[in-house]
Amino acid sequence: MAKERILIVDDERLVRWSLKQKCEEWGYVPVEAEDGGTALRLAHSDPPDLMLLDVRLPDMSGLEVLEKLKQSGEARGVIMMTADPQLDDVKAAIKMGAYDFVGKPLDFDELALTLQNALEATRLRTEVESLRGEVRRRTGYHDVVGVSRKMTELMGFVRKVASSEATTILVQGESGTGKDLIAKAIHYQSSRQDRAFVAINCSAIPETLMETELFGHEKGSFTDAKAMKKGLFEVSDGGTLFLDEIGEISQFLQAKLLRVLEDQVIRRVGGVRDMQVDVRVIAASNRDLERAVREGHFRQDLYYRLAIISIYIPPLRERREDMMPLVDFFIDHYNRKFRKSVRGLGDETRRLLINYDWPGNVRELKNAIERAMILEEEPVLRPVYLPFSVVQPHSGVTAFEHTSSPHGGGQPLAEGRWLPPLSIPEGGTSLEEVERALVELALRQAGGNQTHAARLLDISRDALRYKMKKFGLMHADEESATADTPQSEA
Ligand SMILES: Nc1ncnc2c1ncn2[C@@H]1O[C@H](COP(=O)(O)OP(=O)(O)OP(=O)(O)O)[C@@H](O)[C@H]1O
Numbered sequence: 122m123a124k125e126r127i128l129i130v131d132d133e134r135l136v137r138w139s140l141k142q143k144c145e146e147w148g149y150v151p152v153e154a155e156d157g158g159t160a161l162r163l164a165h166s167d168p169p170d171l172m173l174l175d176v177r178l179p180d181m182s183g184l185e186v187l188e189k190l191k192q193s194g195e196a197r198g199v200i201m202m203t204a205d206p207q208l209d210d211v212k213a214a215i216k217m218g219a220y221d222f223v224g225k226p227l228d229f230d231e232l233a234l235t236l237q238n239a240l241e242a243t244r245l246r247t248e249v250e251s252l253r254g255e256v257r258r259r260t261g262y263h264d265v266v267g268v269s270r271k272m273t274e275l276m277g278f279v280r281k282v283a284s285s286e287a288t289t290i291l292v293q294g295e296s297g298t299g300k301d302l303i304a305k306a307i308h309y310q311s312s313r314q315d316r317a318f319v320a321i322n323c324s325a326i327p328e329t330l331m332e333t334e335l336f337g338h339e340k341g342s343f344t345d346a347k348a349m350k351k352g353l354f355e356v357s358d359g360g361t362l363f364l365d366e367i368g369e370i371s372q373f374l375q376a377k378l379l380r381v382l383e384d385q386v387i388r389r390v391g392g393v394r395d396m397q398v399d400v401r402v403i404a405a406s407n408r409d410l411e412r413a414v415r416e417g418h419f420r421q422d423l424y425y426r427l428a429i430i431s432i433y434i435p436p437l438r439e440r441r442e443d444m445m446p447l448v449d450f451f452i453d454h455y456n457r458k459f460r461k462s463v464r465g466l467g468d469e470t471r472r473l474l475i476n477y478d479w480p481g482n483v484r485e486l487k488n489a490i491e492r493a494m495i496l497e498e499e500p501v502l503r504p505v506y507l508p509f510s511v512v513q514p515h516s517g518v519t520a521f522e523h524t525s526s527p528h529g530g531g532q533p534l535a536e537g538r539w540l541p542p543l544s545i546p547e548g549g550t551s552l553e554e555v556e557r558a559l560v561e562l563a564l565r566q567a568g569g570n571q572t573h574a575a576r577l578l579d580i581s582r583d584a585l586r587y588k589m590k591k592f593g594l595m596h597a598d599e600e601s602a603t604a605d606t607p608q609s610e611a
């Protein structure tokens with residue numbers, strides 16, 4: 122491990138000299154500063170692990186130095202030194218985040234111990250913070266942004282539900298409204314937060330595997346079952362199981378799920394023993410489940426069970442006040458991710474974003490900001506890099522989207538294919554923008570299924586993926602996922 126660096130701040134040469142000797146003896150690397158200004162400069166340019174800070178300095182008081190460090194978030198691991206400890210100073214310093222106070226003349230044995238403890242404390246704190254950040258980064262959980270009345274009320278309800286005893290919760294809303302995010306918000310605000318949050322997309326797993334995925338199986342329960350496998354209900358015991366796209370599960374599993382939800386008891390496939398589990402199930406759907414019930418695709422009793430606590434996230438177009446706070450949030454996010462310093466939106470860009478209806482909701486907005494931030498070189502986002510559909514919401518290409526049957530407009534082409542009704546806006550457009558808009562449209566129409574989208578455009582899936590990459594429509598994780606593993610969806 123690298124030696125810890127200790128910044129010694131004192132205007133008396135002799136004090137600095139003796140501290141320097143001791144620090145070296147204790148195996149640290151000492152760095153010196155004789156006044157507050159120098160200390161602050163060093164703390165910014167190359168933050169030390171600890172700082173020994175005298176209260177009385179020639180240019181400013183040690184407390185002022187501490188205050189400035191606090192403002193820039195660097196006040197950790199500061200040990201104050203003083204010949205004349207005033208209780209008020211001590212209190213103020215500790216409040217500002219100083220770790221400890223030592224009296225002068227210095228007792229070096231005591232100081233050695235204080236340094237050790239302070240280093241241990243900062244180490245632990247850094248560790249906890251990075252773990253917490255890691256957990257959040259890996260689960261993709263971050264704060265839910267929203268200032269509209271609808272969202273603030275919803276978040277109030279979410280908090281209440283999170284801390285309640287409810288074991289089943291249903292989250293509904295159009296695609297991209299934030300169902301995954303709300304599910305995580307419930308989990309991370311509940312007493313289950315230190316246990317597992319397990320998510321499964323019911324539409325992504327073949328029906329035949331779904332049962333063992335959820336309930337596990339015993340060794341030898343079928344030909345391929347060479348070993349016992351725990352199901353997700355067991356894995357998420359004590360925590361939360363997120364069943365995304367619940368509307369897609371088979372009738373057989375619907376019945377099985379209902380029993381589990383009612384009794385909190387599971388049995389592995391091929392097993393003979395019932396197991397008690399304590400799992401909170403959050404189910405999500407972007408289909409209208411009530412309608413699925415009416416049409417006989419979804420069991421009514423299961424729906425009632427799930428809908429005891431039901432959360433509906435309204436589409437973004439019904440809460441336009443949330444748009445700008447979301448934009449700010451995403452700009453901030455991508456500034457950090459891409460190391461950029463975009464300040465905000467140009468006036469025209471803001472107007473376009475607010476006027477657009479965002480059928481893909483928050484996800485579509487997020488993707489639009491991401492793309493613009495990748496391409497923009499100015500400090501303010503201009504409309505040029507906005508998706509075509511946002512800039513020309515009523516142009517021919519997007520009108521195509523509302524045309525459910527090919528007879529809604531357009532020109533017949535050979536072999537029964539249709540050309541969408543197109544018009545070129547007055548200011549002109551570029552072929553690439555139109556191509557991009559069509560690729561986006563196909564993906565949206567295909568619900569994100571690439572094979573299906575490629576078919577809509579009569580190109581190969583590889584060609585589609587190439588275009589998605591080219592237009593920045595592919596997520597970074599998707600890109601890297603394809604580098605080493607085959608796509609599960611194909
Ligand atoms: N209120 C919000 N604040 C911040 N980010 C949000 C908010 N709502 C959604 N997002 C972000 O938008 C993206 C889409 O959200 P999410 O995946 O939760 O949508 P969804 O409703 O689950 O969509 P789908 O039905 O397609 O699964 C995510 O990156 C999410 O973090």
Ligand SMILES: [Mg+2]
Binds near residue numbers: 365
């Ligand atoms: Mg989702």
